[in-house]
Amino acid sequence: MTTNELTRRGFLTGVGSLAVAFTLGPAVLDQQAAQAVAAGRRPGVRIDETPADDSLAWLVLTPAGVTIHSGKVELGTGVQTALTQIVVEELHLPTGRVGYVQGDTQVTPDQGTTAGSKTIQNGGPELRRAAATAFQALLDLAAEWFGVSRDRLVASDGVISVAGTRRRVTYEQLLANADLVLVADRDAPLASPDDYRIVGQSEPRVELPDKVTARFRYVHDVRVPGMLHGRVIRPAGRNARFQAIDPGSLDRARAIPGFVTVVQRDNFVGVVADTEWAAIQAANPSTGIEVTWEDGQPLVAQESLPEALRDPANHYRTVEVVGVGDVDEALPAASIQVEASYFTPFQMHAAMGPSCAVADVRSQPDRETGVRATVWSSTQNVYNLRDSVASLLGLPSGSVRVIYEEGAGCYGHNGADDVAGDAALLSEAAGRPVRVQWSRQDEHGWEPLGPAMAHDLRGGVTNGEVVAWEHITSTPTHVSRPNANPGTLIAGALTGTLPSPLPNSSGNTGTRNGPVNYTFPNRRVIGKLVRSFETTGETSGTPAAPLRYRFMRSTALRSLGGFSNSFANESFLDELAAASGADPLELRLRSLDDPRAIAVVEALSEVWAARPSGGDGAGAGIAFQRYEAEFAYVAAYAEVTVDADSGAIRVPRVVVAHDCGLIINPDGLRNQIEGNVIQGIGRTLKEEVHFDARGVTSVVWEQNQFNPTPQYPVLRFSEVPDIEITLIDRPHEPAWGSGEPAIGCVPGAIGNAVFAATGVRIRTLPMTPARVLDALA
């Protein structure tokens, strides 16, 4: 690329008007940079998504600094740091403070949902190309500056010099005289991995200092002028309908100092008050508003879930995901034949901070921007949420602006979008900005859940080789993210909109990691798609009527079906190994032909060889999976002890071998793997959503006097194992995400370890003491 190919736009180049960005905190810098860019007032180089006039920028370089505009957002996993490393590497800049504007429908390109371990994998290359394009432009500018050809230039740490001379120019000098708007060039030359200085280093998390000093602004900390506080009052059941607000309770609520209003639209009820405490009191049935609800259709009972998921009457579609060879012929011919069934219950994201959002819905659009509604949300996709909020309010998408603010954790499609819908409705009704903070009970009780899964496996072994393999997965949808249908938000569903039709496939959702990477000659994977609600026909996924749920609303929870599918696959492979007298690690190695897969399993050979002998209450197990069957390779080893008296399982040690290609930030990667292991142990041993005919009954972390039935706990500090990690770096391979690959190996490795320890196979999660005692009896 040469200078005359650059598109130019008439930017003003008044150097003296620059804001001093690097001396301010990141939030201030980001806002200023964003505003300045929007106004087109700065000299510098801007890399856009497309040549269109309204194109959003990926990257803005001014004499004051570099600002990344990322559609992929920081969910707490460290991607802001990793993406910044990728950008500064290509720009030949030192590490340091780089502005990072993320997830803003007015400012950042639409990079889709931040999910599926795809930020580094897909978002990284997009920003990398933008940065490489900018770097080429800087070389062009420098060539012009010096009057030499580009091939004589050398760049390092923000300075370009002419090789063999003392002539040098800083990026700041070049940018002060530049007025370039370029489109990210797919073919821009990239830095060689052999020359990486910053990619591959354990750079510390850029936002962590603010987080440990309480300077960081979470979505829960957003305050806007004139803001009121809202709380929602949810129906008494998933299918319940509004009957009445008790008039006496309404008077009582009105007497609460600071009470503003109650909003009731169809089945949506919320309160708004001047203060958060007043809103809490008004929403509390013992101090504020009492709502009566009419029961609707009962949910399928929790204890009958395994049968109900397998009941053909609940299936609207059956999908063959894998069909290799002829299982029907091979299985009966196998010398050893095994069948087993597995089950995982509904589980939840269970973020530490209940969902929160602020919405400012105006009666008139802003004169300059045309925006009528602004929403601050920890959504994974500002664009999709914009569309759903717009249709919820009956506004065009362009008049809604959604701005990302980090929330507590994420782990998939949690309540972040729903609470934004709540805030939008309450703000619209109150005519003021409203912040809605869900209670813990709102979160546990109403966040969209990871659905229950039932697995039926059959396999055959002849001469020590697995010759036939069948896996049938039955599960409700794993994807019900927001879209332009307001029924994808609770607020929309409660105000009468139908949910979106159920998907036609379970491809990379319910049957994610259903397919194995083993070379078994005959294998079949089938997905039975379970209808979450009454549909318009036996084979239809289209909702028949509002509030006719059979199973609770379900969606993407970390690794989707992969967690439970891998639990079933890796447990069952162990069952085949046991039935045929094979060593579990040897059988896996024999059944793999991909050198990278073999490498992660072999990385566990030593620890496997030295494992506890088993049979005496202590044992070890292993599991392998390739994430989505085509990305990161993970093998895990877990040691357990099983207390025969209490039934309690402890996991004292976990070893993980992990290959996700090029490693951007080794310590950040380790942090993700540790998180996968710990969350995976919780989901394996403890986590189960409890519910009755109306809805969720596990609404806090632990049983207490108000919630005497089983609740929804997560792993405690005293239950966390030693975690050892072997990272296999592949600098010349693409970088894949690591947010969820490792979690899929955890339940299988633990179940296999329990089998080694006790000779008993636990096929139902979570492996609670009661289930262990039952199995041992």
Place this chain on the structure above:
Amino acid sequence: MPTPLTRTLVVNGEDRTVTVADDGEQLLYVLRNQLDQRGPRFGCGVAQCGACTVLVDGEIRRSCVTPLRTVPEGASVATLDGLDANGAHPLQRAFIEQQAAQCAFCVNGIIMGAAGWLEQRNESGETAAPSDEEIAAFLSGEVGESTFNYLCRCGAHVRMIRAIRQAAEELLS
């Protein structure tokens, strides 16, 4: 009818007077909404997670279940916002050095709880830094009379334990 209340508290060393319309309002909301503290966070409202932890007169308290009327006039309240004037308390530095967080929403509780606990150990004449097992036991509500459990959902537990041990060693040296 709720009873109004005016209280003067010493928040991170500074006198702050607040008035609430209802003396049952939990300290958490007073701190967050009237006193601009971001450290204490709403996590559960039932004292089961620790996200709201502050120190009241040096005692570890869950501010989500601490009505303002139960906080004595003139009580000192320490929050993460003011744990150290420069944000460089040994615990804060150790958490950064160990990269002991992911989303970090729980970090307020972990750091404030650990700060209170380490101070109590110090006052009781304990001269050795706690072991990893003791730290894990403290954070699981299994030390002394405290049954306060601290939760982290991202899974940064191992790093947090390491960071607390590092800070404890520094504080004792």
